Amino acid sequence: MGKAGSLRAASRLLRHEEAEVRAAATGLFARQRQLPAWVSFPDVEKAEWLNKILAQAWPFFGQFMEKLLVENVAPNIRASNTHLQTFSFTKVDLGEKPLRVLGVKVHTGATKQQILLDLTLSYAGDIQIDVEVKKFFCKAGVKGMQLHGTLRVILEPLLGEAPLVGALSLFFIRRPTLDINWTGMTNLLDIPGLSSMSDSMIMDAIAAFLVLPNRLLVPLVPDLQEAAQLRSPLPRGVVRVHLLAARALSSKDRLMKGLIEGKSDPYALLRVGTQLGTSRVIDNSLNPVWNEIYEFMVHEVPGQELEVELFDKDPDEDDKLGRMKLDFGEVLRARVMDEWFPLQEGGQGQLHLRLEWLTPMADASKLDQVLQRNRWLEPKPEPPSAAILVVYLDRAQELPLKKSSREPNPMVQLSIQDITRQSKVVYNTVSPVWEEAFRFFLHDPSNQDLDVQVKDDGRQGGLGAIAVPLSRLLTAPDLTLDQWFQLDASGPSSRLYMKLVLRVRPGLGGCRGMWEAIGAHGAAVGQVRGL
Template sequence: GNRITVPLVSEVQIAQLRFPVPKGVLRIHFIEAQDLQGKDTYLKGLVKGKSDPYGIIRVGNQIFQSRVIKENLSPKWNEVYEALVYEHPGQELEIELFDEDPDKDDFLGSLMIDLIEVEKERLLDEWFTLDEVPKGKLHLRLEWLTLMPNVSNLDKVLTDIKADKDQANDGLSSALLILYLDSARNLPSGKKISSNPNPVVQMSVGHKAQESKIRYKTNEPVWEENFTFFIHNPKRQDLEVEVRDEQHQCSLGNLKVPLSQLLTSEDMTVSQRFQLSNSGPNSTIKMKIALRVLHLEKR
């Protein structure tokens, strides 16, 4: 008879789905604008006023909003955002400027930049003419950062972003932490004896925290979820993980991984069952974690 062959999904493809590594990181220096339209009018329109401009910046599903600068047609924001870029053809950086108003914010122009172009150039620092409006331009500095699986550039990167002892959590990123949360085993039971907990995992690095989905009535939860954290300085920051029982709001165990440990691991990756502290005697959590140094290559 006729055989229908089903192509098997390769181990490699599964590994990539389970551990998606971004193609790059886009660092957006949202610097200043000039010659924007004055949208606020006074005295029944006789006096042309200023605008209170701000920007909305989008890359994929990541959205950033700048602060508002009052009464200024040449605002200087000097803000920086960092966005993950995955393998998407035609992915764009999309920017819209608005004038903040009590009722409805007025549109001051937009800009679309093809990320393929930024990736090719590595660094773009220029004034862009705003679209869909008669006047106005926007000054951006865009850096395409590649993800390096080794520490050779880390010290230079730390110097470049002025990584500082005092603000281990603030400022630009030198690295990306990619985390695959697989599962946990032998979690202690919830408050009621013999009842299974509803485990949820809270992960944090410095001020940045993320949370897994809740799994119900199990001490063997399987999550299979991916997370990423921007890291300012992996030499002095820790990944903190806590498993909590969502039902009784109590801790089922925790774990601290100094990121410096990853700097010395092969491929800057660790994949293992970690023993949980303050938990049952054989309570473990299975994770794969990797660091990638964010490097601005010269063209």
């Protein structure tokens, strides 16, 4: 999508509700309108006064960060690895230079219950963090850091009483550029058990921590009911992407082989944040036809993007054939888009996609219809799904003590058929708090179980288990179970608090449906893998 495309996108995003409804009804109507002049002036505003506020609040933010690192992060690092039991932060100094806000943009017209703000942030500061691992006489740290990216701030829920906003949610939709000036990193990587790591891996981990689906929640009212929901909201929608075909691609093989006129062997990589799908390779074609279907869970619109990259499959290194990007805000507005998208970034030709926006619903009555239609579908590249399940794993109580009488390090494995997800480990407790969310695509909730295994990390033998037939959700109010579950093969009062939310994918008349089986936390499944 070129400049004209971006402008078109901006125009569409900014249209009023009325126009949106018309556009949805008439399909391509909206795209044929003339662009108003103001579209070329993006609605990102400067806000120097915010920078003055940041400068004044910076020392307090420094205190906050120091407390966070010393009281919360350090114990987790110490518990995570036996070699790091003597880890500590010896200095946390956020420095003099505050974070700067280069631009602010407010998104209107999304749901009425929340306010979406995008802040373009830039930090190039003199932060200094020193760490020490006493046992190995190791000192290392950070001296200086750069970070540039767009932070989304959600004001939600809006309240009819002071302070009008219940909480702030903060996260980067796309990974920010991050540059850290390490000191003594080689010392740190000499420590046994850390030698497999590299500074770029640590950098990746930090950057990923800031990005969707991770969110920082700042409650502004006490006893916020919706805290769990705000930390891990249900997906706003599922976008079905029909990867149909491409045309007039460049012929990379001719360039490789000299004078002989050749073809490419194109395949596509589809990416939405950490969700990733790979198409099959079409040999020897500049006009490949795939007819494949992918589906992605989308949480933030506008903001989250579909990115499709085309490559020429090659025995040694695959060549790039071009790339396109599309904000899901456009798909939400249009509901259905069917377009030839021009390929950018050195590529030529166009990519034919059909995109459909589906809103998962708390309506079990649609399930039979969806299941029946799915029976006629080829599993290409994956078997079709009919619903999504979100599991909020909250906490456990009174887990059994093993003979060693040492307190366990509980973690949970959640499985539905061949898909397994794993919680973090909580160390040295019989009453762990996880507060994690997991997402699953379901082929047939009336016929599947959620299998939960509580394990003691690094040791044999389980701490308890339970199987929940998902058919129970189909008759539950709002398709939701929010309760304590008694554990089997565990202590007499051992129990687990979970909230299970089922949502049925509504049928879209005449369309084939297929679900891409990746939760936000990612796991490799068939041709689709999570980052």
